[in-house]
Structures are given as C-alpha cells and as structure tokens.
Amino acid sequence: MPDFYKIARKVLFSLKPETAHHLTLSGANFAHRLGLLTLLTGKPPASQPVEVMGLTFPNRIGLAAGMDKSGRAVAAFGALGFGHVEIGTITPRAQPGNPQPRLFRLREHQAIINRMGFNNPGMTAVLANLEKSRQGYSGIVGINLGKNFDTPNENAIDDYLSGFRQAYAAADYIAINLSSPNTKGLRDLQAADTTRGLITALQEQRKKLAASHQGKIVPIAIKIAPDLSDQHIADLAQVFNQTHIDAVIATNTTIDRQAVAGHAHADEAGGLSGRPVTDRSTEVIRQLRQNLTADIPIIGVGGIFSAEDAQNKLDAGATLVQIYTGLIYQGPSLIHDILKLN
Numbered sequence: 001m002p003d004f005y006k007i008a009r010k011v012l013f014s015l016k017p018e019t020a021h022h023l024t025l026s027g028a029n030f031a032h033r034l035g036l037l038t039l040l041t042g043k044p045p046a047s048q049p050v051e052v053m054g055l056t057f058p059n060r061i062g063l064a065a066g067m068d069k070s071g072r073a074v075a076a077f078g079a080l081g082f083g084h085v086e087i088g089t090i091t092p093r094a095q096p097g098n099p100q101p102r103l104f105r106l107r108e109h110q111a112i113i114n115r116m117g118f119n120n121p122g123m124t125a126v127l128a129n130l131e132k133s134r135q136g137y138s139g140i141v142g143i144n145l146g147k148n149f150d151t152p153n154e155n156a157i158d159d160y161l162s163g164f165r166q167a168y169a170a171a172d173y174i175a176i177n178l179s180s181p182n183t184k185g186l187r188d189l190q191a192a193d194t195t196r197g198l199i200t201a202l203q204e205q206r207k208k209l210a211a212s213h214q215g216k217i218v219p220i221a222i223k224i225a226p227d228l229s230d231q232h233i234a235d236l237a238q239v240f241n242q243t244h245i246d247a248v249i250a251t252n253t254t255i256d257r258q259a260v261a262g263h264a265h266a267d268e269a270g271g272l273s274g275r276p277v278t279d280r281s282t283e284v285i286r287q288l289r290q291n292l293t294a295d296i297p298i299i300g301v302g303g304i305f306s307a308e309d310a311q312n313k314l315d316a317g318a319t320l321v322q323i324y325t326g327l328i329y330q331g332p333s334l335i336h337d338i339l340k341l342n
C-alpha cells in the first residue's frame with residue numbers, strides 16, 4: 001500500500017504547525033469514526049503484551065504527552081497501534097497557553113521547538129472528552145498532570161493533588177510533569193527534596209483515594225528533563241528508589257540548542273524535540289537504569305524516528321517507549337515498524 005502519510009505530510013507541512021496539529025487530530029478522529037483510519041494506515045501488526053507498573057500494556061509503544069492534550073482522540077490513536085496514550089498535560093483550571101506563534105518546525109533537523117505553555121481546557125472538560133474518546137479503545141490511558149501557570153511554585157503541590165484527585169478514577173496511570181520548560185519555575189520542582197515532598201504527598205493522597213475507589217491503586221510516573229547533570233540524575237534516582245515511585249518517564253524536550261545552532265528558529269524560546277534529543281534522552285535512560293532499582297521501570301521518549309531508535313532506548317533500560325516528533329515526521333508507519341520489534 002502506498003504510504004498515504006507521505007502525501008498527507010506535504011499538505012500538513014504547507015500549513016502553520018499549529019493548524020496542521022489541529023487538522024491532524026480532527027482528521028484522525030473523523031477517519032476513525034468512519035472506520036477509515038486503519039484502511040489508510042494499514043492494520044497494526046500483532047504484538048506481545050507487557051506488564052509494567054502492575055498494568056498490562058498491549059505493546060511497548062505509546063503516544064507521548066502533548067499530542068492529545070485535551071483527551072479528544074484516544075481511540076483514534078489506539079487504532080493507529082499505540083498500546084498506551086498519555087493525554088495532557090492537564091492543569092486543574094483551563095488556560096490558553098502562550099501567545100502564538102508557539103510551535104516551530106526545524107525540518108532540516110527533523111525537530112520541533114514548542115512553547116505551548118500547557119494550553120488545555122482544564123481537568124473537568126478533559127475528563128468529559130476522555131469518556132467519549134476512549135470508547136472502543138482497550139489500551140492504557142495515562143493522564144499527565146501539570147500546574148497552572150499562575151500558581152506559584154510554593155503552591156504547586158496543591159495543583160498536582162487537585163489534578164490527581166480528579167483524574168484518579170479515569171486514569172490507568174498518572175504522569176507528573178516536572179519537566180516542561182514552558183511554565184516558569186516548573187523544572188525547579190525537580191530539586192531532589194522538592195520532588196521527594198511531592199511524591200510523598202501524592203502517595204499519601206493515593207492511600208485515601210484507593211479506599212474510596214474499591215482499592216484501585218493508580219501508578220505514579222514522574223517525567224523528567226534531559227537537561228539534568230549526572231549528579232542530579234543520580235540524586236533523583238535515589239529519591240525514586242526511596243519513595244518506590246512506580247515509573248520514570250525520560251525525557252521531556254531540551255532547552256539545549258547546540259544541535260540546531262544557526263537555524264532561523266534556533267533561538268525561539270521553548271523545548272526542542274525530535275532528532276536532536278535522540279542520543280541525550282537515551283543517555284539519561286542509561287544513567288537512570290544504572291541508578292534505579294530493577295523494579296522501577298523507565299518509559300523512554302525523545303527523538304525516536306525508527307525501530308532501531310526504539311530498540312536503543314529498550315537496550316539502554318527502558319521497558320516502554322513513547323513517540324511524538326517522530327510521528328509528525330514519519331507518520332503512523334513508524335508505530336508499525338516499532339511494533340514489529342516484538
């Protein structure tokens with residue numbers, strides 16, 4: 001079958017990145033509802049389920065946070081072959097995000113810079129979207145939480161606790177995003193003692209929530225940045241070991257611009273994703289694996305453009321992988337290529 005995405009990409013790349021994003025999501029949803037999506041992309045190859053965080057994932061590949069921020073297209077992404085879809089980042093209250101333009105393609109580098117700033121309709125609206133959009137989907141749903149931009153860091157914990165409470169019933173796992181570069185001060189929450197306090201507070205709340213949710217224990221994963229020193233990674237790993245966190249997601253986008261120096265968009269503020277982060281995120285996974293106890297799984301994300309890139313992350317110590325920028329550049333055939341690894 002001809003790769004329909006090669007044609008679709010020509011059209012999408014002729015549009016402004018954010019317009020292309022909305023069109024892709026609506027188009028995928030629409031095609032899925034008509035039962036056309038798998039006709040266009042082909043049926044995903046069969047794969048082996050894998051147990052992670054006490055959950056059964058149908059396969060090792062998931063959609064990274066930020067693509068389906070408002071939980072509108074979960075079953076459509078499932079039909080493309082994703083075994084898990086991480087929606088969000090979601091903040092307790094709706095917020096518009098940063099002014100546009102805030103999304104830039106760096107085609108020569110197979111990269112994106114974004115400073116979206118957690119644009120999302122707020123937790124209540126997202127949960128309503130999710131209820132509809134997950135119908136017919138049998139994979140795993142992760143809900144990625146952030147704080148509102150106008151919540152001061154000293155109160156950040158309240159936003160995470162509020163998101164956690166609200167998302168608890170709907171989530172298979174909850175991801176705590178401490179690593180977006182686009183919310184002022186967010187990455188400071190990665191200071192080891194601050195992270196420890198946050199995890200402990202969430203775990204305390206989880207005990208109470210489990211009691212009111214038929215004993216359901218929702219796993220907590222922490223998402224970290226690629227821009228951490230070796231020492232900082234080791235310190236965080238110690239916190240993760242001591243608090244028995246359920247998983248670590250590595251990594252978010254980078255603020256480093258070395259790899260794209262000289263590009264017209266290189267100096268745009270925001271997080272850089274795609275090819276330029278492939279090796280760095282794999283290195284962070286490797287270092288985490290060396291420092292984490294064997295029972296803490298790593299979800300590897302950052303610059304996966306081929307099955308080989310995914311395999312490198314698995315070899316470095318990840319159990320699951322996620323993609324975002326690679327999907328935009330390569331299309332859904334990338335998901336199928338990775339599924340064939342099994």
Ligand SMILES: Cc1cc2nc3c(=O)[nH]c(=O)nc-3n(C[C@H](O)[C@H](O)[C@H](O)COP(=O)(O)O)c2cc1C
Nearest residue numbers: 064065066088089114251252273274302303324325
């Ligand atoms: C446009 C865009 C928006 C993103 N939004 C989020 C987000 O809301 N929350 C989050 O945790 N990560 C977000 N990310 C980061 C991705 O989930 C991923 O960690 C990162 O892009 C590296 O993977 P990639 O190279 O495959 O894109 C975003 C990435 C992009 C490109």
